[in-house]
Amino acid sequence: MSQLPALILAAGRGERMRPLTDHTPKPLLHVQGKPLIEWHLEALARDGVTQVVINTAYLEEQFEPTLGDGARWGLRIHYSHEGHDHGGALETAGGMAKALPLLGDAFWVLAGDVFVPGFRFDPQAARDFAAQTDWGRMWLVPNPAHVPTGDFALNAEGRILRKDHAPSGTPAYTYSTIGLYRPAMVDHLTVGQKAALRPSLERAIDAGRLSGTLYTGPWVDVGTPERLAELNRRPTSQG
Template structure:
């Protein structure tokens, strides 16, 4: 079964990660022996994705210099260069809007600065999503200490709740999702736009489904988080897959 294409979001400046990101984009910082973004590329290739778009802005020339055309991962990589074309990052929704010509009607979205080695980019799930009508399907995680309020609730019907009642817990968006082009197609290309307001509005229209993700997940936001993540893998965690040659 063919899988969808994927977008890896990698355009951010990573201000909170300075000085580490003064000379290296955050997704290219090493984690367990390889750049953080490579964990996504290898997982996508393992699960049958063949084409990936990476949006870039900060120090963007380092991405093709490090990752090449994707062939060594079994992928074809296209770079959506926001710095070159627009002078800087376009934020998440703006970056998606610019990348749409290379993505098709439905696609995976994952942030380049998260570590989720257990996540599967399951082709059957992707095809089921594409056959439906939801604008997005989001994976949520338990709220980390630095984001205790969370982002969204989960309704009894599996739909996302923008403003859940107090009896319904809120969870944090993991930056792992399936999306439909319709969510961002109306945005002007080249203009910065945030994704959050679009997700909240679509949830109010009952157009986004959600589920919990219980695998290992880390958001690499500060040097301390990066150092903790770079510690030895816990017992039982699979080693990184081998590069394809």
């Protein structure tokens, strides 16, 4: 099996990043000398991914002129235009559902607005996931200051649990916005339906079909102008 395709989520408005995002989509803001999304494209190409889908809505006309067809990274980029087709962003699960025809039976998903320079899109992890029956595998990170209690619990067997249903003492972590998924995660949604990801993840948890891995490398949710400025004060490629 060749490396799985990837969906980069890049459709959002980036309200908390205003005024920087008034004229530039958040994934195209520069981090350490290049658009944030280029860090992802370089990492995906390095790890053997060749097919990438980018979903767009806000200022979506800027993406293709900036990134092209992906040839400069050895990638083939396809675009899923939510703004043109549906009048606006469909949120994470809705964006995944719309992009399914371009993604196949299993695929990577990652947000275009996180900086995670050391993450490896491990081909073995992709092969292992493709051979299993889980609907998803999420990478979690230690809780940053802005998510002090985490998003989900992760037990010793590598299963994701709802925090409020987990046994006492089960650690909770924050979703990195990187995961491996199957169409089953979102195929209950109608194409064009606006839908957040969390209800679909909780549906998978309740079905016993969601696993997780803790990632402890550098990771930054580039969600405010202050975090972006801090990244740009650091030496290149440090998180």
